[in-house]
Amino acid sequence: MVRVVAKKKVAKEKHAEFLAIASEMVALTRKEDGCIEYTINTCKQDENLLVFLEAWESQAHLDAHMQTEHFKTIGPKYNAFCDSSELMIMEDAYQ
Protein backbone atom coordinates (compact mmCIF):
# COMPACT_ATOMS: atom_id res chain seq x y z
CA MET A 1 0.00 0.00 0.00
CA VAL A 2 1.15 3.52 -0.81
CA ARG A 3 0.04 6.50 1.27
CA VAL A 4 -0.06 10.10 0.12
CA VAL A 5 -0.18 13.28 2.18
CA ALA A 6 -0.48 16.42 0.08
CA LYS A 7 -0.42 19.64 2.10
CA LYS A 8 -1.91 22.66 0.29
CA LYS A 9 -1.67 26.18 1.67
CA VAL A 10 -5.08 27.65 0.84
CA ALA A 11 -6.38 30.84 2.44
CA LYS A 12 -9.29 30.03 4.76
CA GLU A 13 -11.68 32.30 2.80
CA LYS A 14 -10.95 30.29 -0.36
CA HIS A 15 -11.73 26.88 1.20
CA ALA A 16 -15.41 26.85 0.13
CA GLU A 17 -14.53 27.50 -3.52
CA PHE A 18 -11.64 25.03 -3.43
CA LEU A 19 -13.79 22.29 -1.89
CA ALA A 20 -16.66 22.89 -4.32
CA ILE A 21 -14.34 22.36 -7.29
CA ALA A 22 -12.48 19.46 -5.66
CA SER A 23 -15.65 17.56 -4.73
CA GLU A 24 -15.93 16.20 -8.28
CA MET A 25 -12.29 15.05 -8.09
CA VAL A 26 -13.03 13.23 -4.81
CA ALA A 27 -16.08 11.47 -6.27
CA LEU A 28 -14.31 10.37 -9.46
CA THR A 29 -11.08 9.36 -7.70
CA ARG A 30 -12.84 7.15 -5.14
CA LYS A 31 -14.19 5.10 -8.07
CA GLU A 32 -10.72 4.44 -9.44
CA ASP A 33 -9.16 1.00 -9.33
CA GLY A 34 -6.88 0.63 -6.28
CA CYS A 35 -8.13 3.73 -4.47
CA ILE A 36 -8.43 2.78 -0.79
CA GLU A 37 -8.81 6.27 0.64
CA TYR A 38 -9.08 9.77 -0.75
CA THR A 39 -10.07 12.60 1.60
CA ILE A 40 -9.49 16.33 1.88
CA ASN A 41 -9.02 17.54 5.43
CA THR A 42 -8.87 20.74 7.42
CA CYS A 43 -6.07 21.03 9.98
CA LYS A 44 -6.47 22.22 13.59
CA GLN A 45 -2.93 23.57 13.66
CA ASP A 46 -3.31 25.76 10.54
CA GLU A 47 -6.65 27.13 9.28
CA ASN A 48 -5.02 28.06 5.95
CA LEU A 49 -4.19 24.46 5.15
CA LEU A 50 -6.06 21.72 3.29
CA VAL A 51 -4.53 18.26 3.39
CA PHE A 52 -5.23 15.42 0.97
CA LEU A 53 -4.91 12.01 2.65
CA GLU A 54 -4.79 9.14 0.18
CA ALA A 55 -4.17 5.40 0.24
CA TRP A 56 -3.56 3.36 -2.91
CA GLU A 57 -3.04 -0.38 -3.40
CA SER A 58 0.26 0.29 -5.21
CA GLN A 59 2.44 2.99 -6.74
CA ALA A 60 1.18 1.81 -10.14
CA HIS A 61 -2.41 2.65 -9.10
CA LEU A 62 -1.27 6.08 -7.91
CA ASP A 63 0.63 6.66 -11.16
CA ALA A 64 -2.50 5.71 -13.14
CA HIS A 65 -4.51 8.17 -11.04
CA MET A 66 -2.17 11.00 -12.03
CA GLN A 67 -2.80 10.19 -15.72
CA THR A 68 -6.61 10.38 -15.47
CA GLU A 69 -8.63 13.03 -17.27
CA HIS A 70 -10.07 14.35 -14.00
CA PHE A 71 -6.63 14.64 -12.37
CA LYS A 72 -5.35 16.63 -15.34
CA THR A 73 -8.42 18.87 -15.76
CA ILE A 74 -9.86 19.38 -12.26
CA GLY A 75 -6.57 19.45 -10.33
CA PRO A 76 -5.29 22.68 -11.92
CA LYS A 77 -8.62 24.42 -11.20
CA TYR A 78 -8.41 24.01 -7.42
CA ASN A 79 -4.62 24.21 -7.33
CA ALA A 80 -5.08 27.78 -8.60
CA PHE A 81 -6.11 28.56 -5.00
CA CYS A 82 -2.89 27.11 -3.56
CA ASP A 83 -0.10 29.39 -2.35
CA SER A 84 2.20 26.38 -1.92
CA SER A 85 1.99 22.62 -1.62
CA GLU A 86 4.03 19.74 -0.24
CA LEU A 87 3.72 16.15 -1.42
CA MET A 88 4.72 13.10 0.63
CA ILE A 89 4.43 9.62 -0.88
CA MET A 90 4.96 7.01 1.78
CA GLU A 91 5.12 3.32 2.63
CA ASP A 92 4.89 1.50 5.93
CA ALA A 93 8.34 1.49 7.51
CA TYR A 94 7.80 -2.03 8.93
CA GLN A 95 7.02 -3.61 5.56
Place this chain on the structure above:
Amino acid sequence: MVRVVAKKKVAKEKHAEFLAIASEMVALTRKEDGCIEYTINTCKQDENLLVFLEAWESQAHLDAHMQTEHFKTIGPKYNAFCDSSELMIMEDAYQ
Protein backbone atom coordinates in the same frame (compact mmCIF):
# COMPACT_ATOMS: atom_id res chain seq x y z
CA MET B 1 -13.11 10.55 12.72
CA VAL B 2 -9.90 12.42 13.53
CA ARG B 3 -6.75 11.97 11.43
CA VAL B 4 -3.21 12.63 12.60
CA VAL B 5 -0.07 13.17 10.56
CA ALA B 6 3.06 13.53 12.64
CA LYS B 7 6.20 14.26 10.64
CA LYS B 8 9.47 13.44 12.45
CA LYS B 9 12.85 14.40 11.07
CA VAL B 10 15.01 11.38 11.90
CA ALA B 11 18.41 10.77 10.30
CA LYS B 12 18.23 7.75 7.99
CA GLU B 13 20.93 5.89 9.93
CA LYS B 14 18.82 6.18 13.10
CA HIS B 15 15.66 4.71 11.54
CA ALA B 16 16.38 1.12 12.59
CA GLU B 17 16.85 2.10 16.24
CA PHE B 18 13.83 4.42 16.16
CA LEU B 19 11.60 1.74 14.63
CA ALA B 20 12.78 -0.95 17.05
CA ILE B 21 11.78 1.22 20.01
CA ALA B 22 8.56 2.43 18.39
CA SER B 23 7.35 -1.07 17.45
CA GLU B 24 6.09 -1.63 20.99
CA MET B 25 4.19 1.69 20.81
CA VAL B 26 2.57 0.60 17.52
CA ALA B 27 1.48 -2.76 18.98
CA LEU B 28 0.03 -1.25 22.16
CA THR B 29 -1.63 1.69 20.40
CA ARG B 30 -3.42 -0.48 17.85
CA LYS B 31 -5.14 -2.24 20.77
CA GLU B 32 -6.51 1.01 22.14
CA ASP B 33 -10.21 1.81 22.03
CA GLY B 34 -11.03 3.97 18.99
CA CYS B 35 -7.75 3.41 17.17
CA ILE B 36 -8.63 2.91 13.49
CA GLU B 37 -5.13 3.26 12.08
CA TYR B 38 -1.64 3.73 13.46
CA THR B 39 1.32 3.35 11.11
CA ILE B 40 4.85 4.71 10.85
CA ASN B 41 5.96 5.42 7.30
CA THR B 42 9.05 6.24 5.30
CA CYS B 43 8.77 9.04 2.74
CA LYS B 44 10.01 8.90 -0.87
CA GLN B 45 10.60 12.66 -0.92
CA ASP B 46 12.82 12.72 2.19
CA GLU B 47 14.85 9.75 3.45
CA ASN B 48 15.41 11.53 6.78
CA LEU B 49 11.71 11.58 7.59
CA LEU B 50 9.41 9.18 9.43
CA VAL B 51 5.71 9.97 9.34
CA PHE B 52 3.08 8.68 11.74
CA LEU B 53 -0.32 8.28 10.07
CA GLU B 54 -3.15 7.80 12.54
CA ALA B 55 -6.94 7.62 12.46
CA TRP B 56 -9.08 7.80 15.61
CA GLU B 57 -12.82 7.52 16.09
CA SER B 58 -12.88 10.89 17.90
CA GLN B 59 -10.69 13.59 19.44
CA ALA B 60 -11.57 12.09 22.84
CA HIS B 61 -10.00 8.76 21.80
CA LEU B 62 -6.89 10.60 20.62
CA ASP B 63 -6.74 12.57 23.87
CA ALA B 64 -7.00 9.31 25.84
CA HIS B 65 -4.15 7.87 23.75
CA MET B 66 -1.90 10.75 24.75
CA GLN B 67 -2.58 9.96 28.42
CA THR B 68 -1.59 6.29 28.17
CA GLU B 69 1.44 4.86 29.96
CA HIS B 70 3.03 3.71 26.70
CA PHE B 71 2.60 7.15 25.09
CA LYS B 72 4.28 8.81 28.06
CA THR B 73 7.11 6.29 28.48
CA ILE B 74 7.92 4.99 24.97
CA GLY B 75 7.29 8.21 23.05
CA PRO B 76 10.19 10.15 24.64
CA LYS B 77 12.58 7.25 23.91
CA TYR B 78 12.14 7.36 20.13
CA ASN B 79 11.55 11.11 20.06
CA ALA B 80 15.13 11.41 21.33
CA PHE B 81 16.13 10.56 17.74
CA CYS B 82 14.03 13.40 16.30
CA ASP B 83 15.66 16.60 15.09
CA SER B 84 12.25 18.23 14.65
CA SER B 85 8.61 17.24 14.35
CA GLU B 86 5.38 18.63 12.96
CA LEU B 87 1.93 17.57 14.15
CA MET B 88 -1.26 17.91 12.10
CA ILE B 89 -4.61 16.90 13.61
CA MET B 90 -7.26 16.88 10.94
CA GLU B 91 -10.90 16.29 10.09
CA ASP B 92 -12.64 15.67 6.79
CA ALA B 93 -13.38 19.04 5.20
CA TYR B 94 -16.71 17.80 3.78
CA GLN B 95 -18.10 16.70 7.17
